[in-house]
Amino acid sequence: xxxxxxxxxxxxxxxxxxxxxxxxxxxxxxxxxxxxxxxxxxxxxxxxxxxxxxxxxxxxxxxxxxxxxxxxxxxxxxxxxxxxxxxxxxxxxxxxxxxxxxxxxxxxxxxxxxxxxxxxxxxxxxxxxxxxxxxxxxxxxxxxxxxxxxxxxxxxxxxxxxxxxxxxxxxxxxxxxxxxxxxxxxxxxxxxxxxxxxxxxxxxxxxxxxxxxxxxxxxxxxxxxxxxxxxxxxxxxxxxxxxxxxxxxxxxxxxxxxxxxxxxxxxxxxxxxxxxxxxxxxxxxxxxxxxxxxxxxxxxxxxxxxxxxxxxxxxxxxxxxxxxxxxxxxxxxxxxxxxxxxxxxxxxxxxxxxxxxxxxxxxxxxxxxxxxxxxxxxxxxxxxxxxxxxxxxxxxxxxxxxxxxxxxxxxxxxxxxxxxxxxxxxxxxxxxxxxxxx
Numbered sequence: 001x002x003x004x005x006x007x008x009x010x011x012x013x014x015x016x017x018x019x020x021x022x023x024x025x026x027x028x029x030x031x032x033x034x035x036x037x038x039x040x041x042x043x044x045x046x047x048x049x050x051x052x053x054x055x056x057x058x059x060x061x062x063x064x065x066x067x068x069x070x071x072x073x074x075x076x077x078x079x080x081x082x083x084x085x086x087x088x089x090x091x092x093x094x095x096x097x098x099x100x101x102x103x104x105x106x107x108x109x110x111x112x113x114x115x116x117x118x119x120x121x122x123x124x125x126x127x128x129x130x131x132x133x134x135x136x137x138x139x140x141x142x143x144x145x146x147x148x149x150x151x152x153x154x155x156x157x158x159x160x161x162x163x164x165x166x167x168x169x170x171x172x173x174x175x176x177x178x179x180x181x182x183x184x185x186x187x188x189x190x191x192x193x194x195x196x197x198x199x200x201x202x203x204x205x206x207x208x209x210x211x212x213x214x215x216x217x218x219x220x221x222x223x224x225x226x227x228x229x230x231x232x233x234x235x236x237x238x239x240x241x242x243x244x245x246x247x248x249x250x251x252x253x254x255x256x257x258x259x260x261x262x263x264x265x266x267x268x269x270x271x272x273x274x275x276x277x278x279x280x281x282x283x284x285x286x287x288x289x290x291x292x293x294x295x296x297x298x299x300x301x302x303x304x305x306x307x308x309x310x311x312x313x314x315x316x317x318x319x320x321x322x323x324x325x326x327x328x329x330x331x332x333x334x335x336x337x338x339x340x341x342x343x344x345x346x347x348x349x350x351x352x353x354x355x356x357x358x359x360x361x362x363x364x365x366x367x368x369x370x371x372x373x374x375x376x377x378x379x380x381x382x383x384x385x386x387x388x389x390x391x392x393x394x395x396x397x398x399x400x401x402x403x404x405x406x407x408x409x410x411x412x413x414x415x416x417x418x419x420x421x422x423x424x425x426x427x428x429x430x431x432x433x434x435x436x437x438x
Contacts, residue, residue, distance in 0.1 A: 008034045010406060011118055011127035013107075015041045015098045018133035018380030020087055021064065021396040023096040025403035031410065036120060038103035041091055044137060045084040051162045052186060053080040054241045056178055061214040062392045064090060075212070077241030108354045109373070116355075116375065129375040129406060132353065132364075136381055136390060137346040146342065147267040152332065157183060157343040163190035169338030170194065172272065172330075174264045176201055177236030180343030181248050185240075187341075188258050195330065195337065198250060198278055199263040202237045203285035204292050206247040209300065209307040213239065216296050223388035236345075238285070247289075250282055254320035261327050273329045282323060286316065348381075369402045377402050 012022050015037030026033045040046065055062045060074035062083075067090055069078055078086070091098055106119040107130055118125040140156035147154075153167055157179045163186060170193035173184040180196070188194045204213040217223050238248040254260050262274040262281070293313060300307055330337070350358065357373035359365050365372040368385040378384065379402055380395050388394030416424065 005124045005126075007126040008032060009127070009410070010034075010129050010131060011036065011104075011116075011125060012131045012133055013104050014133040014135065014380075015091070015096075015100065016044060016133065016135055016380070017042070017087060017392050018135055018395045018399065019098075019131075020091050020096060021399035022131050022133055022379055022402065023091070023098070024064075024066070024094055024396075025399045026406070027094050027096070029403055029407045031403065031406055033097065034125070035096060035098040036102045036104055037098060037100045038121075040100055041098060042084040042087040044135070045080050045087070048137070048158055049080045050157070050160050050183065050186075052242065053182070054078060055080075055083055056239050056241050057214045057391070058212050058241070058245070061212070061218075064392065064396045066090070067093060077245055104352055106352050106354060109356075109375075114375075129377070129409075130353075131377040131379060131402065131406075132350070133379045134348075136348060138349040139347045140342075141345050141347050142342045143344055145264065145266050146340070147270075150270065151338070153339040155339075155341060157341060158346070160341055163187050163192060166192070166339045166341075170336045171339045171341060172264075172332070172337050173197065173341045173343060175199070175236070175343030175345070176238055176250070177343065177345075178239050180236075180341070181238050181250075181253075182240050182242055183341055183343060184258060185242070185253060188253070188256060193257075193259075193336065195259045195261055195335070196250075196253065197261050197264045197274065198281050200235045200281055201285050202235055202288040203248055203250075204237070204239055205289060205313060206239065206241075206245045208293055208296050208313055209310050211296075211307065212245075213292065216292060216299075217387075220292075220295050220299060223386065223391075223394065225387045226385065228383055228387075249317070250285070251317040251320055251323070254322055255317065259327070260320070260322045261330070270333055271329050271331050274327065276326065276328065278326045279319070279323055282319075290314070369398055370405055377406070 010026060010031055010033040012019050012033055012035040015035050019035050019037065023033065023035050054077040058075050059069045059072045059078050062078065063069060063086065069086060072078060103121045104118060105121060108117050110117055115126055115128040116130055118127055118130065140158040142156055160183055171187050172195045173180050174197045176196055176198040184194050184196045206213060208216065240246060240248055250260055260278055262276060262278040265273045265275050355373040355376050357364055357371040357376050364378045364381065366378050369378050371378055379399055380390060382390040384398050385401065386394065389398050
């Protein structure tokens with residue numbers, strides 16, 4: 001459907017999980033709105049992930065409250081395509097007003113009149129308010145230390161699809177969050193020699209005492225934590241739903257043939273140098289792991305729950321050679337490394353959003369998604385209101401708060417004082433009398 005020049009009360013930019021959640025709540029409240037998506041619904045789940053990716057949370061948890069996954073065990077981990085299909089089906093369930101294949105290229109506040117002028121690839125839209133639901137995974141980031149030339153194949157995890165994509169030879173995977181560790185494990189299982197660069201991380205148990213870690217974070221109140229602990233901004237989480245779900249264990253990966261190294265520091269003339277922090281990073285990950293076990297045990301005792309003991313969960317494998325005698329540097333040619341996979345995260349891109357809603361570092365200024373620019377909202381960002389804000393169920397709850405804020409603003413703006421009401425009544429009487437003559 002061609003967009004020439006039209007008007008809408010609320011424009012939602014992006015039709016991933018955040019955009020669909022936003023549309024559902026606006027629809028329930030009767031707020032006229034339109035969702036624009038430059039590709040397909042949930043496109044990042046289909047083409048922005050590797051082939052074997054599954055959700056990191058079980059199906060009973062990683063979903064919206066209004067619909068379960070059909071024909072999927074609640075404790076299973078949905079494939080990426082199954083997740084995308086779920087969102088498409090969910091949007092159809094309430095007939096979400098989504099237009100795909102339309103990219104928003106510029107948003108500016110109107111001067112001397114309400115709302116915003118929105119330029120798109122199919123025309124101009126006038127909107128009273130704009131909800132940005134493009135999420136945190138917009139621009140893959142490869143750090144500036146990456147070598148600029150040579151025979152190395154270098155890709156970001158956003159471009160990785162499967163082991164066959166890479167040339168013969170060993171692989172250095174930089175980054176040991178959920179993406180990096182799952183990709184490294186898949187490459188190692190495919191027969192490749194893998195070096196995994198491990199930085200600071202949290203390492204929760206996949207499950208403990210017959211409950212998934214998502215359940216534990218819920219009952220312990222961790223999903224609803226409103227403030228990130230200081231110093232944890234750059235700590236990733238290593239968890240996996242692959243192969244039915246399992247706890248990430250770096251020492252086990254090393255015992256299977258993977259070589260662990262510290263945080264990647266620099267590249268110089270084909271030699272990569274690592275920080276001497278591998279053992280410390282593993283130890284802090286262990287602390288995080290054990291702290292959740294301790295909290296879970298205390299919760300069980302406090303509430304008298306009959307959940308099976310799991311003493312083996314506290315058993316730690318001995319440190320492998322690569323940890324007790326870490327590699328300080330690696331000559332890539334001598335080691336046979338022909339590829340680097342950068343699992344180093346993403347940055348946001350708001351170059352199209354020309355409004356006063358950002359701080360000096362370009363980060364959105366907002367309170368629970370309500371930005372410093374009246375009429376502009378953000379949804380789907382990490383820690384928008386709580387720890388769970390960037391997760392599927394969390395974004396749904398944040399969307400409800402933003403929708404309520406929009407409805408409240410609409411109610412204020414619809415107010416008319418006595419003289420305005422009298423004038424409107426007079427116009428309605430005049431129009432009725434006029435029409436009665438015909």
